[in-house]
Amino acid sequence: MAVATRAITEPRIEPVTLTGGEIMCEALVQEGVRVLFGYPGGAIMPFYDALYNCPELHHVLVRHEQGATHAADGYARATGKVGVCAATSGPGATNMVTGLANAFMDSVPIVAITGQVARPAIGKDSFQETDVIGVTMPITKHNILVRSADEVGAAIHEAFAIARSGRPGPVVVDVPKDVQFERATYQAHVHQLPTLFPGDAEHERLLLHAAAMIDAARKPLIMAGHGVILSGAYDALRRLAERTGVPVITTLLGLSAFPESHPLSLGMPGMHGPASTNHAINEADLILAAGMRFDDRVTGKISEFAPNAQVIHIDIEAAELEKVVPTAVPIHGDAREMLERLVERVCQNDHGDWLARIRSWEQPMPVVRDGLPQPVEILQSIKRATGGKAVLVTDVGQHQMWSARHYGYDLPNSHITSGGSGTMGFALPAAMGVKFGLPEAQVWVVAGDGGFQMNIQELATIADEGLEIKAVVMNNGYLGMVRQWQKFFHGGRYSATPISSPNYILLAQAYGLQGRKVDRADELEEAIDWAARTPGCTIVDVAIEQERNVYPMIPSGLSVASMIEDPDVCRGQDDG
Amino acid sequence: MYAEGKMTAEPTRDAGLPAIMLLFTQRTGALDRILSLLRRRGFPIVGMTVERTHQADVGRMTLVVEQAKALEQVSRHLRKLPDVLEVTTVDEDAIRREYALVRIRCRPQERAEVMALLSAYGARAISLTSIYMVVEASGLGMELDALFAELAPYGIEESARTSPMALRRVSERPEGELTATA
Numbered sequence: 001m002a003v004a005t006r007a008i009t010e011p012r013i014e015p016v017t018l019t020g021g022e023i024m025c026e027a028l029v030q031e032g033v034r035v036l037f038g039y040p041g042g043a044i045m046p047f048y049d050a051l052y053n054c055p056e057l058h059h060v061l062v063r064h065e066q067g068a069t070h071a072a073d074g075y076a077r078a079t080g081k082v083g084v085c086a087a088t089s090g091p092g093a094t095n096m097v098t099g100l101a102n103a104f105m106d107s108v109p110i111v112a113i114t115g116q117v118a119r120p121a122i123g124k125d126s127f128q129e130t131d132v133i134g135v136t137m138p139i140t141k142h143n144i145l146v147r148s149a150d151e152v153g154a155a156i157h158e159a160f161a162i163a164r165s166g167r168p169g170p171v172v173v174d175v176p177k178d179v180q181f182e183r184a185t186y187q188a189h190v191h192q193l194p195t196l197f198p199g200d201a202e203h204e205r206l207l208l209h210a211a212a213m214i215d216a217a218r219k220p221l222i223m224a225g226h227g228v229i230l231s232g233a234y235d236a237l238r239r240l241a242e243r244t245g246v247p248v249i250t251t252l253l254g255l256s257a258f259p260e261s262h263p264l265s266l267g268m269p270g271m272h273g274p275a276s277t278n279h280a281i282n283e284a285d286l287i288l289a290a291g292m293r294f295d296d297r298v299t300g301k302i303s304e305f306a307p308n309a310q311v312i313h314i315d316i317e318a319a320e321l322e323k324v325v326p327t328a329v330p331i332h333g334d335a336r337e338m339l340e341r342l343v344e345r346v347c348q349n350d351h352g353d354w355l356a357r358i359r360s361w362e363q364p365m366p367v368v369r370d371g372l373p374q375p376v377e378i379l380q381s382i383k384r385a386t387g388g389k390a391v392l393v394t395d396v397g398q399h400q401m402w403s404a405r406h407y408g409y410d411l412p413n414s415h416i417t418s419g420g421s422g423t424m425g426f427a428l429p430a431a432m433g434v435k436f437g438l439p440e441a442q443v444w445v446v447a448g449d450g451g452f453q454m455n456i457q458e459l460a461t462i463a464d465e466g467l468e469i470k471a472v473v474m475n476n477g478y479l480g481m482v483r484q485w486q487k488f489f490h491g492g493r494y495s496a497t498p499i500s501s502p503n504y505i506l507l508a509q510a511y512g513l514q515g516r517k518v519d520r521a522d523e524l525e526e527a528i529d530w531a532a533r534t535p536g537c538t539i540v541d542v543a544i545e546q547e548r549n550v551y552p553m554i555p556s557g558l559s560v561a562s563m564i565e566d567p568d569v570c571r572g573q574d575d576g
Numbered sequence: 577m578y579a580e581g582k583m584t585a586e587p588t589r590d591a592g593l594p595a596i597m598l599l600f601t602q603r604t605g606a607l608d609r610i611l612s613l614l615r616r617r618g619f620p621i622v623g624m625t626v627e628r629t630h631q632a633d634v635g636r637m638t639l640v641v642e643q644a645k646a647l648e649q650v651s652r653h654l655r656k657l658p659d660v661l662e663v664t665t666v667d668e669d670a671i672r673r674e675y676a677l678v679r680i681r682c683r684p685q686e687r688a689e690v691m692a693l694l695s696a697y698g699a700r701a702i703s704l705t706s707i708y709m710v711v712e713a714s715g716l717g718m719e720l721d722a723l724f725a726e727l728a729p730y731g732i733e734e735s736a737r738t739s740p741m742a743l744r745r746v747s748e749r750p751e752g753e754l755t756a757t758a
Contacts, residue, residue, distance in 0.1 A: 142657075162658050317656065322648070
């Protein structure tokens with residue numbers, strides 16, 4: 001069917017006649033897919049039947065469809081390719097909703113294929129019928145209900161093109177069961193979407209303007225986000241920072257875009273960023289933001305965010321520009337290309353005094369000796385045991401903030417976490433996708449005892465697939481971050497936050513895996529080393545202090561002036 | 577029969593409000609996606625028409641927003657939708673028209689008077705009975721406001737009125753026609 005679109009399609013192979021289910025498989029193969037995560041059911045059976053005869057596609061049977069979406073998400077984040085997951089209609093598809101929302105918030109390209117009831121049954125409240133298009137519309141970049149078998153191939157190729165183009169995101173392809181049975185002619189397409197950036201001359205004008213502002217600034221900062229990783233702009237970012245001497249802040253999803261051991265690295269901004277980094281933002285006269293979106297966890301109170309700074313904002317999505325903060329130079333473009341061109345247009349510079357001023361605000365980590373393993377020591381042990389080569393997949397909560405603050409990410413794209421959506425239960429299934437994407441990598445899950453239990457069923461998938469994933473549970477017996485908020489903002493009333501855990505050693509054994517428990521600081525190092533050298537998946541359950549808080553903390557909606565600091569950090573430091 | 581003063585009725589709020597024209601691929605869910613985006617992002621849309629075009633697979637909308645400063649963000653977000661082909665601002669140069677159908681009470685002896693009134697507005701009667709007249713009118717929002725005010729004394733029984741639709745006087749699209757691809 002001829003449809004007006006902005007896209008260009010080119011035929012790739014000779015037409016063949018196949019069933020809809022076979023076309024789905026063939027189109028995935030044509031898109032370069034080798035692994036997909038899914039769970040079969042009634043309305044997707046013809047696709048699974050075709051998969052049976054498709055050796056090119058390795059199907060990973062997850063234990064819950066949410067796990068499939070997170071695994072596809074982890075695969076995509078680790079590789080930069082489109083992750084794929086599949087589920088049946090109704091509950092199969094609705095179980096994917098959280099994972100789709102998570103991928104949408106963090107700009108992760110995944111294609112989710114869902115079965116739908118047969119065309120004549122649509123709209124009749126049929127068994128396992130859900131309006132998946134309606135349900136997923138606000139949490140996907142796009143979704144497509146396929147109406148006939150001759151649309152299947154084009155729909156899948158379009159889905160991949162949309163998922164990976166521009167700012168990436170999830171796309172759902174909903175295929176009615178009778179369409180999967182129907183035969184049609186399939187011709188593989190290369191589906192390309194045009195880039196809608198402003199012209200080269202406009203870019204040039206903006207970049208020259210930006211370069212002049214960077215050269216003139218006295219207290220400049222770079223804020224790098226996920227877009228730097230997505231566009232592979234590591235080298236350009238580093239060259240720009242080194243040439244201009246501008247310190248680099250990395251947002252939660254920007255962590256590992258810039259080596260944290262670099263003298264110009266200032267780490268993470270915002271709610272749980274170090275005080276010195278937030279003070280720097282407060283005093284900066286220029287912020288060059290690349291591939292980030294000024295999330296409220298970064299800015300706090302907008303009217304008091306970076307009150308002295310002019311903003312240059314590079315983003316691949318025009319709608320992100322001027323969405324949150326007033327922007328002097330909005331640049332709609334790819335982070336890598338724009339940063340590479342910017343490097344050529346700025347002058348060599350040095351901001352040693354400014355950097356020294358920021359460093360003077362840094363506070364020492366309080367040393368706690370209570371005999372318990374310390375969160376920071378857990379992270380340092382992992383780094384030591386892996387020679388700094390680990391890819392850390394974290395969940396959501398206190399351990400996530402400790403990992404973001406204290407691991408020290410040097411390896412590009414070595415930090416995988418659920419950012420915008422804050423999805424507990426993300427880490428374990430996401431790590432499966434990371435491991436499939438990077439089979440040689442040392443993949444470590446760091447999770448809390450709450451989040452780890454949220455998709456714990458995926459241990460079975462990990463065992464089936466023999467995945468070498470090392471899981472460390474920071475176990476404080478609480479939903480720690482919620483408990484911390486209860487402590488600070490709800491009078492210390494710990495409503496529904498104490499949480500028990502199973503015996504993780506026995507649990508590991510039940511799945512045919514191995515586990516260790518660490519109760520004392522002096523057992524930690526050995527247990528982490530054991531995990532690193534033990535083949536297969538291991539779980540290390542580490543008891544940490546129950547009521548440890550993440551410091552510093554800027555309460556939601558407030559500014560750096562309202563920062564809650566660690567009471568253990570020595571007081572009386574000079575503010576300048 | 578009607579007060580002179582009503583000729584200068586206040587224009588409707590959207591008579592000259594900022595507006596956007598958009599073209600979209602006419603397929604299942606496209607309209608849904610556009611409306612859902614507008615609701616989700618809380619954009620203040622005060623008027624909307626959905627239109628057909630000379631191309632069967634290209635639909636068209638005119639959206640009226642409350643404040644000009646919302647135009648850019650609304651346009652940028654709409655452009656993210658794969659179904660949206662083109663988004664442009666309705667500038668002063670574009671033609672805007674609203675369309676209305678109005679059923680009034682009109683006795684035969686009042687017809688001549690009403691007809692004269694209609695012709696002054698470029699409107700016409702498209703249905704006549706011994707009691708009722710259905711009027712068809714199009715024009716700028718303020719013109720229809722004035723017409724409605726003049727018809728009110730006869731007794732407006734029922735009316736249907738669109739928000740404006742808009743069209744450029746000259747082509748601003750460099751490549752001309754949107755081309756359908758296979």
